[in-house]
Amino acid sequence: MIHSWQTGLFTRLASRRQSLPHALLLHGRAGLGKTDFAMALAQSLLCDAPLENGEACGQCPACGWFAAGNHPDFRWVSLQEEDATDEDVASDAKGKKPPTQIGVDAIRALSGFMTTSTHRQGMRIVVIAPADALNVNAANALLKTLEEPLPGTLMMLVSDEPGRLPATIRSRCQNVRFDLPPAAEAEAWLSRAGVEQASLFLALAGGAPLEAQRLATQDAGLRPALLRMLSNPEASLVQLSEQAIKMATPEWIGWLQRWAHDLVEQKLVGQIRYHLDFTEALGRMAQKADLFDLLSWERQLREARRLAQHPLNARLFAESLLLPVLAMR
Numbered sequence: 001m002i003h004s005w006q007t008g009l010f011t012r013l014a015s016r017r018q019s020l021p022h023a024l025l026l027h028g029r030a031g032l033g034k035t036d037f038a039m040a041l042a043q044s045l046l047c048d049a050p051l052e053n054g055e056a057c058g059q060c061p062a063c064g065w066f067a068a069g070n071h072p073d074f075r076w077v078s079l080q081e082e083d084a085t086d087e088d089v090a091s092d093a094k095g096k097k098p099p100t101q102i103g104v105d106a107i108r109a110l111s112g113f114m115t116t117s118t119h120r121q122g123m124r125i126v127v128i129a130p131a132d133a134l135n136v137n138a139a140n141a142l143l144k145t146l147e148e149p150l151p152g153t154l155m156m157l158v159s160d161e162p163g164r165l166p167a168t169i170r171s172r173c174q175n176v177r178f179d180l181p182p183a184a185e186a187e188a189w190l191s192r193a194g195v196e197q198a199s200l201f202l203a204l205a206g207g208a209p210l211e212a213q214r215l216a217t218q219d220a221g222l223r224p225a226l227l228r229m230l231s232n233p234e235a236s237l238v239q240l241s242e243q244a245i246k247m248a249t250p251e252w253i254g255w256l257q258r259w260a261h262d263l264v265e266q267k268l269v270g271q272i273r274y275h276l277d278f279t280e281a282l283g284r285m286a287q288k289a290d291l292f293d294l295l296s297w298e299r300q301l302r303e304a305r306r307l308a309q310h311p312l313n314a315r316l317f318a319e320s321l322l323l324p325v326l327a328m329r
């Protein structure tokens with residue numbers, strides 16, 4: 001699917017079908033539709049009769065196979081489930097780790113595909129998303145492929161955090177950067193998609209339309225409930241943490257990070273960026289909060305988000321991250 005803010009970029013790349021490099025790195029923040037774009041470009045490059053604007057026709061046999069997920073000259077590599085090791089079982093009784101990386105087997109599995117001739121005498125295309133989830137061995141295996149590019153083959157790596165990819169891989173790809181669309185365009189798109197309070201959710205998503213749409217769909221009152229408690233001196237630490245852990249860990253930490261960021265910005269420049277529906281409470285708390293404490297809370301939250309996928313004791317973990325708020329109310 002090509003989103004309205006991507007059409008210019010899409011036409012530019014699709015019109016270069018004869019002269020594309022052998023590897024593209026599609027990068028930019030989450031929620032801009034990079035993977036959708038990669039899939040649309042792949043379909044277009046494999047299509048038997050692409051339209052004038054470069055889009056796939058959607059009618060030919062190649063488009064049919066692509067839509068059904070079985071085009072013989074296309075591979076899609078993504079996160080895979082892994083069996084948990086003994087060490088992990090204690091923290092996750094289900095015995096399966098949630099997929100967090102792309103292992104070497106997924107890249108090795110491409111080798112047969114890469115070396116046999118294409119089925120349809122056209123291009124051969126691989127999309128790897130999220131490419132920053134490649135583990136070390138997988139990245140090394142991929143590097144070999146990138147070092148000896150095969151004619152007619154296009155690898156598309158998609159990443160929200162290209163800095164996590166080895167420099168050796170980045171240097172072998174041509175960069176395609178996805179920027180935030182203008183706010184007015186993004187808001188119009190969200191309204192068409194049926195999102196109410198489009199400007200609020202766009203702000204919460206830092207300007208990324210698909211992320212805004214996701215937040216609007218999953219919001220369900222949990223965010224405002226937590227934020228009302230944050231700013232209410234009557235709410236206890238226990239109540240706060242119980243409210244927080246009704247959400248997934250990265251989710252509630254993300255709201256607190258935005259809250260902390262807003263407090264810092266309110267203190268320094270008198271305005272906020274994210275929680276536009278809590279302007280008054282943020283203004284009040286920013287007056288009471290100490291800037292040094294705020295910055296150290298921001299750092300604490302950043303580290304917690306990076307490290308804690310599955311805290312052993314979710315409530316204690318939440319309490320430790322929420323404690324600094326009590327002094328700001």
Ligand SMILES: [Zn+2]
Nearest residue numbers: 047057060063
């Ligand atoms: Zn087609």
